[in-house]
Amino acid sequence: MEYFLDMPSCFAEAESAKYVLIPVPYDGTSTYIKGADKGPQAIIDASDSIELYDIQTNLEAYRSGIYTDKPPYPSAAPEKMMVEVKERVSFFLQQNKKIGLLGGEHSISIGAIEAFAEKYPNLSVLQIDAHADLRDSYNGSIYNHACVMRRAQEVANVVQVGIRSVCIEEKNNIIPENMFYAHDICGKTDWMQKAIDRLTEHVYLTIDLDGFDPSIVPATGTPLPGGLLWYETLAFLELLFKSKKVVGFDVVELCPQNDNKISDVLAAVLVYKIISFMEKYGTFV
Numbered sequence: 156m157e158y159f160l161d162m163p164s165c166f167a168e169a170e171s172a173k174y175v176l177i178p179v180p181y182d183g184t185s186t187y188i189k190g191a192d193k194g195p196q197a198i199i200d201a202s203d204s205i206e207l208y209d210i211q212t213n214l215e216a217y218r219s220g221i222y223t224d225k226p227p228y229p230s231a232a233p234e235k236m237m238v239e240v241k242e243r244v245s246f247f248l249q250q251n252k253k254i255g256l257l258g259g260e261h262s263i264s265i266g267a268i269e270a271f272a273e274k275y276p277n278l279s280v281l282q283i284d285a286h287a288d289l290r291d292s293y294n295g296s297i298y299n300h301a302c303v304m305r306r307a308q309e310v311a312n313v314v315q316v317g318i319r320s321v322c323i324e325e326k327n328n329i330i331p332e333n334m335f336y337a338h339d340i341c342g343k344t345d346w347m348q349k350a351i352d353r354l355t356e357h358v359y360l361t362i363d364l365d366g367f368d369p370s371i372v373p374a375t376g377t378p379l380p381g382g383l384l385w386y387e388t389l390a391f392l393e394l395l396f397k398s399k400k401v402v403g404f405d406v407v408e409l410c411p412q413n414d415n416k417i418s419d420v421l422a423a424v425l426v427y428k429i430i431s432f433m434e435k436y437g438t439f440v
Contacts, residue, residue, distance in 0.1 A: 156196060158223035160427065161203040172220030174430055175252040177243055179259040183231050184299040188376045194409035195226065195257040198426060201419035209431040211389070216427070216434040222252075233262050233298035240266030244403075248274055253433060255426060258407025260376065261288060262300040264361045265307070271403050272310035275357040278402075279312040280304070281350075281395065283366040283388070285337075285379040287318050289325040303361075314353045316340070316391070317366040317383050337381050347391045351398050358395070360404040360429070364422060374418035376410045385421070389428065396432040404429055 178195030293299040368382035
């Protein structure tokens with residue numbers, strides 16, 4: 156596993172690191188392309204190829220320390236996996252670490268969101284995704300990857316961006332003013348501030364990589380056409396970090412392809428970009 160980024164090992168030590176990345180190699184409930192359990196390692200491997208200096212923020216954020224936790228290798232049952240992730244996230248929250256998760260399928264977010272919601276009672280969750288993930292249950296489990304935002308709604312305010320796939324059963328769980336469909340925001344920018352205005356002060360950011368268009372991220376478990384592009388997403392994220400206190404994040408649903416590493420690199424750059432935004436705008440409390 157080693158650690159995120161090709162940086163001197165002194166910046167990857169648990170005790171002194173400001174940031175903690177928790178890899179969660181779980182793929183127990185996905186229903187189309189399997190392989191999300193290989194995502195965390197692929198992100199870490201790809202991170203060796205990126206520069207430690209970020210042009211956009213004019214920072215070397217790694218200097219604040221980024222510790223890569225050992226993977227929990229969670230139980231196959233999503234109910235047990237959720238508890239294991241929640242306990243691990245809570246452990247680092249008690250140490251006042253700044254936490255990000257590397258998925259793994261999207262169900263890994265449930266335990267993390269619950270842990271953050273206990274610390275921040277007025278938490279909002281900002282979801283970038285192709286799918287609403289608002290089913291009450293799926294394939295016999297309320298902790299399936301298709302239910303993650305429904306579980307999040309039970310503990311937090313949820314704002315959804317880039318959605319372009321909803322099943323009929325999910326419609327009753329949609330909060331219209333918190334939903335920013337891909338077809339409505341395509342080619343526009345006015346939606347960005349509107350979405351951010353729907354968030355409370357403390358925000359957990361969850362990014363399913365299928366929220367991006369498959370032309371730039373083909374390696375996901377359930378790719379769909381019509382997604383977000385790179386620079387519009389970065390513009391939205393920078394506005395988010397300027398406006399709110401982002402207290403934690405995850406990047407999920409990378410299904411690595413042996414012959415194409417583009418998605419792996421994008422995911423690694425995205426993770427470091429998020430940390431750089433955190434470092435620049437001081438959004439943690």
